Amino acid sequence: MQSFQHQIAPFAPKPADLKSRRWIYIPYDRYTDRTGPLTEQPAAQTGIVIVESTAKALRRPYHKKKLVVLISNMRHFALEQAAKGVKVLYHFSPDSHGQALLHLQQSNKLPAITCMTPAERELRLDLHQAQQQGLDITFAEDTTWASSTKDFTTVYGPYKQGKSYVMDRFYRRMRQQTGILMQNAKPIGGQFSFDADNRSPYKHEVPVPTPPTYPPDTITQEVIALVEQTYAHHFGTTEDFDLPCTQSDSDAFWQFFLTHQLPHFGRFEDAMRDDHLQLFHSKTSVLLNLGRLLAMDLIRDVAARAAEGTAPMASCEGFIRQLLGWREFMRHLHEQTDGYRLLAGHVPQEPRKVPHEFSPDAPGAPRLDSETWVQGATPSALGASLTLPAAYWGIESGLHCLDTVVKQVIHEGWSHHITRLMVLSNLANLCGFSPRELTDWFWFAYVDAYDWVVEPNVLGMATYADGGLTATKPYVSGAAYINRMSNYCGHCQYDPKKSTGPGSCPFTSLYWTFLERNEDKLSGNFRMQMPYNTLHKKKPEELVQLRTRAAEAITDLQSFKRPKY
Structure with a gap:
């Protein structure tokens, strides 16, 4: 940290700067001077406030590379602005962003702060809470989006x-x-x-x-x-x-x-x-x-x-x-539904243990007007509730597709959208793993995950937990799709062309039992008519074998102990 502190120190504001410049808070998800408040006055009249919050980073076991790319961009952005003549109030804090801003404003006698409206709902609520406690901040339109x-x-x-x-x-x-x-x-x-x-x-x-x-x-x-x-x-x-x-x-x-x-x-x-x-x-x-x-x-x-x-x-x-299309659509839907909390099937979670500065029951902690923001929406239209298995934390499952993608996520904090949808989410959907647990896993495991993007994508399109709010059918498949669109199956111990018995790929048996398990909810969907027609033609003895193989697969996946964070 010494190198960064040494480089940024000369650009800290002097008392005259605090009074004469327009002060702008830069949220951790809006490092830009190409649009928004930073473009509205010369650099010589601008000051920025940046908070590096330990409390935020500790709220979830965020992927280490996500923290690196976020914090390093934060520090580089501060230096980039300083080089243009902007004064920089860079603050390291153990508290939330909102509490840190409130402290900075009071201790430095900062005038009103402007902020481009943060994309992440969590941060908006954090700042709103600080605003209720006296933070003088105004919010400008987030013009980084492509739509309103x-x-x-x-x-x-x-x-x-x-x-x-x-x-x-x-x-x-x-x-x-x-x-x-x-x-x-x-x-x-x-x-x-x-x-x-x-x-x-x-x-x-x-x-x-x-x-x-x-x-x-x-x-x-x-x-x-x-x-x-x-x-x-x-x-x-x-x-x-x-x-x-x-x-x-x-x-x-x-x-x-x-x-x-x-x-x-x-x-x-x-x-x-x-x-x-x-x-x-x-x-x-x-x-x-x-x-x-x-x-x-x-x-x-x-x-x-x-x-x-x-x-x-x-x-x-x-x-x-x-x-x-999709990126803008999903962020609007997240905003309109208050992070899916307005859906009819949402059941508030039991409060979880969080850092003391966020717990409404901690001595001296600020009160919240609504549910604490670490409690996510919990729709589950298909009744899925099984615990997400250890394979998502890197415990090898023997499924080459799953193990390959999870290994990539552990190393990179990223995989492309089809592996997210048709491997990670598909398996969770077929097995009946909790949509909320899967959402939280994506949230901390991916470098590009924030509440506005991960919640509607996973609770909506990926798991159909929203009951069809965003997708006309569940995105599920057996082994045939994965075999057709990848080379995974050629390197796997399981045969994608076998649905039951030794060596059979469990994706196929899981697919048919998923349809059977959810027939009362999905059989009326016009896009599901063909698979249900095929299901209804299967003989009773084959259905028993499919159920047996699917149950074995789920039991095996859940037999490994999950790492704790």
């Missing part, structure tokens, strides 16, 4: 329980409103979505480019040492850390994707490999969710490649649909 709340409510109206939300309507509206990939009010290429062109398995048709790496500089090395010392008990590892931690590296990282990965991204978007874990995915989600990269900048860059013809329309549209 009004854009969402114009399409769907205010949130209403029992209403179904399909992303396609919102995506079409945003395409029309922004003019992205549009010509004469019609989609270029004659259709809004090219998803059907983005489902090819990868079989070495084209070489996979080697992504750039960014070895830790002195500041990042200090952060790694801090994480290993203070958060040694957390999930994951800091080994081989190579993510961008500066603005220039973030920009270069994005340019590499545009040139080398985008041309083949769409075609192999859904492919999975154990020898090419990233394939052609950008891996920019962590930088987007920190504010280092802005969604509309990326969308325009990709649209330009489509216009130039340097990348296929299917690749460009597929990437844009993820950002302008």
Whole structure:
């Protein structure tokens, strides 16, 4: 820490700076000066407040690389702003961000602080609590997003329980409103979505480019040492850390994707490999969710490649649909449902033990107006409640697909969206593991996970826990899909073509028993008619064998002791 403190110390504000400059609090998920309050006055008239909170980092066993990339970007952003003439009040605190800001404002006699509205609900509540205790702070619109709340409510109206939300309507509206990939009010290429062109398995048709790496500089090395010392008990590892931690590296990282990965991204978007874990995915989600990269900048860059013809329309549209469609759609839905707490099936959790400064029963602790924010929404439309097994913490299960993806998550804090959906979440869904436990696991295990993105994605699309609020059917499959879209099965002890008996892949038996177990809830779904017709044709003795194999698989997965954090 000495190197960073030595570098940032000369840029600390003097008494005159505290009075004469506009002071802006920089949330931990909004490191940008390309939009928002930092763009509204010269650097010589600007001061920023940054809080490095131990309490926040200890709230969950966040992946060590998530903490490194977040804290290192935080420190580098402070130095980048200082180099432009901005004064920096950088504060290390054992308290929450809100409590630390309140203390700083009172002790330094800071005038009113401006803050771009944080993306994460947890931080918004934390700051609101401090505001009730006297923190003088005003919130500016979060202009890092590609859409507004009004854009969402114009399409769907205010949130209403029992209403179904399909992303396609919102995506079409945003395409029309922004003019992205549009010509004469019609989609270029004659259709809004090219998803059907983005489902090819990868079989070495084209070489996979080697992504750039960014070895830790002195500041990042200090952060790694801090994480290993203070958060040694957390999930994951800091080994081989190579993510961008500066603005220039973030920009270069994005340019590499545009040139080398985008041309083949769409075609192999859904492919999975154990020898090419990233394939052609950008891996920019962590930088987007920190504010280092802005969604509309990326969308325009990709649209330009489509216009130039340097990348296929299917690749460009597929990437844009993820950002302008799905990412925006999910964050609006999280906001509209108060993190899914407004869903009819939500049952408040029992209070858990949290650091004392967040416990409403701790002596002298601040009171909360509502549930403490560490209690997440708990919908479970399919009644899933089994404990998430130790395999998600790296205890080998013998399922090559699962073990490969979990090993990647432990090492990188990342895997692409199909492995998240069709391996990790698919297995949890088929077995009936708790959607809330799976959500919490994703939240701390992934470098790009925050409440607004992980809760609607996992409780919604990934597990159908919301009962179809965001998806028209559960995203589940047997071994056939994994075998078709990956090379996992060829390296596994289980045979994807066998559904029962010795050596059979449990995904298939789990799939049929999942359908059987949830028939009363799902058989009326028009998109589930074909699998249910097939299920009904199976002989009673085969159904018994499928149930037996599925039960064996679940018992085996739950037989290992889960690590404690």
